[in-house]
Amino acid sequence: MLLGVNIDHVATLRQARYATMLDSPNAEPSVLEAARAAMRGGADSITIHVRADMRHMQPGDAFAVRKEIPLPLNLEMGATPSMLAMALELKPDYVCLVPETREEITTEGGLDVVAHFDELVPVVKALSEAGVQVSMFIDPEVEQVEASHRVGAPMVELHTGCFANHAGEERAAEVARLRAAAVRAHELGVEVHAGHGIQIPALPELTGVPYVTELNIGHTLIARALSIGLAAAVREMREAIDSQAWS
Numbered sequence: 527m528l529l530g531v532n533i534d535h536v537a538t539l540r541q542a543r544y545a546t547m548l549d550s551p552n553a554e555p556s557v558l559e560a561a562r563a564a565m566r567g568g569a570d571s572i573t574i575h576v577r578a579d580m581r582h583m584q585p586g587d588a589f590a591v592r593k594e595i596p597l598p599l600n601l602e603m604g605a606t607p608s609m610l611a612m613a614l615e616l617k618p619d620y621v622c623l624v625p626e627t628r629e630e631i632t633t634e635g636g637l638d639v640v641a642h643f644d645e646l647v648p649v650v651k652a653l654s655e656a657g658v659q660v661s662m663f664i665d666p667e668v669e670q671v672e673a674s675h676r677v678g679a680p681m682v683e684l685h686t687g688c689f690a691n692h693a694g695e696e697r698a699a700e701v702a703r704l705r706a707a708a709v710r711a712h713e714l715g716v717e718v719h720a721g722h723g724i725q726i727p728a729l730p731e732l733t734g735v736p737y738v739t740e741l742n743i744g745h746t747l748i749a750r751a752l753s754i755g756l757a758a759a760v761r762e763m764r765e766a767i768d769s770q771a772w773s
Contacts, residue, residue, distance in 0.1 A: 527767050530600055530721070531564040531760055532573040532744025533557060537582040548584065557587045560756055561595045564747075567760025571619070573742050575602035577626060578609065588616055600742070602663070605642070605649045614656050621653050622661040622683055622742075636665035636685040639673040650678045661719060666700075666707035675714040682711055683719040683742060686732070690723030697731070704735045712737040726766045736773035 536555050544553040561572050572595055576583045592599050598619035603609040604626040613621050623646065625637045639646060639662055650660050661681035664670040665688075674682045684707055689700035708718045720735065721742030732738070743763060750759035 527738070527770070527772050528570040528740035529568065529760070529764055529767055530571040530573045530719075530740055530742040531567075531569040531747060532575070532602075532721075532742055533560040533564060533748070534573075534575050534582050534744060535748040536560040537574075537584070537587060541582055548586070557583070558590055558594055561591050561597075563751075563756040564760050565595065565597055567757040568764035569597060569760055570740070571598040571600050573600040573602060573622075573744065575624070576609065576612065578604055578606055585612055585616075588612070588618075592616055592618060600661075605637075605646055610649055610652060613653060613658065617656060618658060620659045620661060620681070622663050623649065623679075624663040635687070636667075636670065637663050639664060639670050639677060643673055643677060646677050654678060661717075663721075664707075666703040668706055668710045671707050671710045671714065671716065675711075675716050679716070681717040681719060682707075683721055684708065684735075684738075685722050686720050686724055687722040689731075690725065690728060701731055701734055704732075708735050708737045726763060729766055729770050733770050733772050738772070741767065 537557055540553060540555055544550060572591060574583045574588055576585060576588050600620040600622055601613055601618040602622045602624050603613060605623050623637055653660050660679045661683050662674040662679045663683045664674060666684045671682055684704055692700055711718045717739060718737045719740040720738050724741055724743050725746045747759045747763060
């Protein structure tokens with residue numbers, strides 16, 4: 527099981543004070559140092575999300591990580607012309623297309639590939655032709671998996687937020703949804719990743735979802751880093767993931 531580490535919230539903290547002073551020698555915390563710490567802790571890739579409103583990660587952060595960090599870079603982005611242009615210049619290893627709304631603090635819910643199919647086709651085509659592997663961040667619904675396959679994406683990332691934020695019978699139902707989506711993706715030859723809200727205590731239940739090859743985790747690692755540091759937080763998660771018997 528691969529571990530992708532999302533470091534967006536490092537930039538969130540920096541922007542809280544230095545949004546208008548990014549060139550200041552005092553601008554902190556450093557996105558690059560966070561990526562290096564994640565790498566020391568055992569991350570397999572680095573995920574960053576450059577939003578259209580530039581609320582946390584900036585294009586300069588993306589290009590710096592791409593240049594300085596030898597791990598694969600996963601760029602989350604909305605399917606807009608400006609973001610596509612940036613991605614084609616950046617050429618990350620992966621692009622994960624996500625929904626964006628001005629009101630949300632972080633991504634809440636998957637991209638509706640069914641509803642936005644026609645506008646997503648040229649974006650996926652352009653990225654694929656540039657040698658960038660494309661993933662769709664989707665709710666765990668079979669119809670969204672099938673639409674992602676038709677649109678040309680070789681990967682999907684299943685949104686685990688509903689799973690993470692429920693308990694009891696509702697949580698068991700979410701595991702079933704995740705399982706059905708993962709099985710359908712595997713049948714179609716689509717690689718399966720998962721992410722959003724995953725914490726260490728949830729890992730045993732996620733082992734019941736087959737064919738998942740990568741977990742993308744961010745917020746809980748940054749929160750834990752406040753106590754033990756980011757490299758240690760990533761290492762702790764890495765060890766917890768490795769201790770599970772994955773399907």
